[in-house]
Amino acid sequence: MDSTPRQAMTSTVQSGSIAGCLDSCAQARGLVGALTADQYAVAVSDHSSIGAHMRHCMDHFLCFFRGLEDEEINYDARDRNALLETDPQVFHDVARQVVDALIRLDGANLTRVVTIRQIPAPGCDAVRVTSTIDRELLFLMSHCIHHVAVVKVLARAMGVTLPADLGVAYSTVAWKNSTGNDKASG
Secondary structure (H helix, E strand, O other): OOOHHHHHHHOOOOOHHHHHHHHHHHHHHHHHHOOOHHHHHOEOOOOOEHHHHHHHHHHHHHHHHHHHHHOOEEOOOOOOOHHHHHOHHHHHHHHHHHHHHHHHHOOOOOOOEEEEEEOOOOOOOOEEEEEEHHHHHHHHHHHHHHHHHHHHHHHHHOOOOOOOOOOOOHHHHHHHHHHOOOOOOO
8 A cells, every 4th residue: 555645635725624634535445455445345354344344434524524415514414325235436536525525624714713503412302502614623543544444444454454554543653753663653
């Protein structure tokens, strides 16, 4: 898996949160690119398929962008598109749309307040809270990296070889770089 696209995509972006989202999407795209269509779509043991995890990530990005237009972001209103879950090409098409939307977002007022609507716990009604575009981008980046980490475990169980730094939190990378400790995780 080549890291060049990650570096190329983030080099022109000014916002750290957008750069993080672009990188997490690039990691997801690179991971999916290392899989066969069967590996993408099949569930491993009693876990969700890799495609289900990747669909889940893209759904969150799509909810974010739809919410910016609707002035309320609702992460519970996911599309749950079965094709996105089973067809790696559909994943790549949607991921490219997300990347393009992130690039277009560069230069926007990232401190703009947005409303988030979400069910906070089982049996509870949805709540509305305020956030900022920047904070939501940080959530999306972290959420995507978390799922890439989970998917990396599933892919390795299928015998797929992936880079060790794939799906590692950016704070962990920074800590490892500052301490010289390359053995720690999470």
